[in-house]
Amino acid sequence: MFRRLFIFITLSGFLTACSIQKQTLEEYWYGQGERLGRNGYQYNSETLKILKEKTPFKEIAYKEGYETGWQEFCDPYRAFEKGVQGKLYVAQCDGHPKEIMIKADWERGWQAFVSGEIFSVK
Numbered sequence: 001m002f003r004r005l006f007i008f009i010t011l012s013g014f015l016t017a018c019s020i021q022k023q024t025l026e027e028y029w030y031g032q033g034e035r036l037g038r039n040g041y042q043y044n045s046e047t048l049k050i051l052k053e054k055t056p057f058k059e060i061a062y063k064e065g066y067e068t069g070w071q072e073f074c075d076p077y078r079a080f081e082k083g084v085q086g087k088l089y090v091a092q093c094d095g096h097p098k099e100i101m102i103k104a105d106w107e108r109g110w111q112a113f114v115s116g117e118i119f120s121v122k
Contacts, residue, residue, distance in 0.1 A: 025055070025056060025058050025061070026058050026060075026061040027061070028055065028058075028061075029055075029057065029058040029059075029061040029062040029065065030061040030062065030064055030065035031065060032048075032051055032062060032065065033061065033062040033063060033064065033065025033066035033067075033068075033069060034065035034066065034068050034069040035065075035069060036048065036066060036069065037065065037066040037067065037068065037069025037070035037071075037072070037073060038068075038069035038070075038072050038073050039069070039073065040073050040087075040092040042092070043066060048062075070093075073092065073093070074092065074093035074096045074098075074102055076096075076098040076101045076102045076105065079093075079101070079102045079103075079104075079105035079106040079109065080105040080106065080108055080109040081109060082106055082109060083105070083106040083107060083108060083109020083110035083111070083112070083113060084109040084110075084112050084113050085109075085113070086110075086113045088110070089102075089103060089106040089107070089110070
């Protein structure tokens with residue numbers, strides 16, 4: 001009984017160890033760029049400066065990830081929703097091809113938030 005349990009636990013440990021793969025610096029920086037972009041941070045945010053102090057910086061990977069996250073954050077069809085949620089627009093999407101639409105819809109949502117005319121947005 002104990003021998004089977006020991007073998008089971010040992011094999012489980014080996015399988016877990018084999019399934020954990022270390023992340024490359026490129027994967028790490030792509031992920032950080034995507035996370036920061038998706039959350040509306042500026043490209044050269046204070047958060048990025050702190051991360052750069054801890055890990056060797058791979059700008060190409062970060063830039064690619066940031067662009068992916070930024071495009072998601074600046075989805076023009078979700079701008080109104082962000083405004084209604086009370087999120088301020090502070091030039092996060094400047095330079096986006098649909099910047100005018102994003103700003104207008106975000107502002108409409110913000111005005112609904114401020115005036116209390118909030119309804120359920122799904």
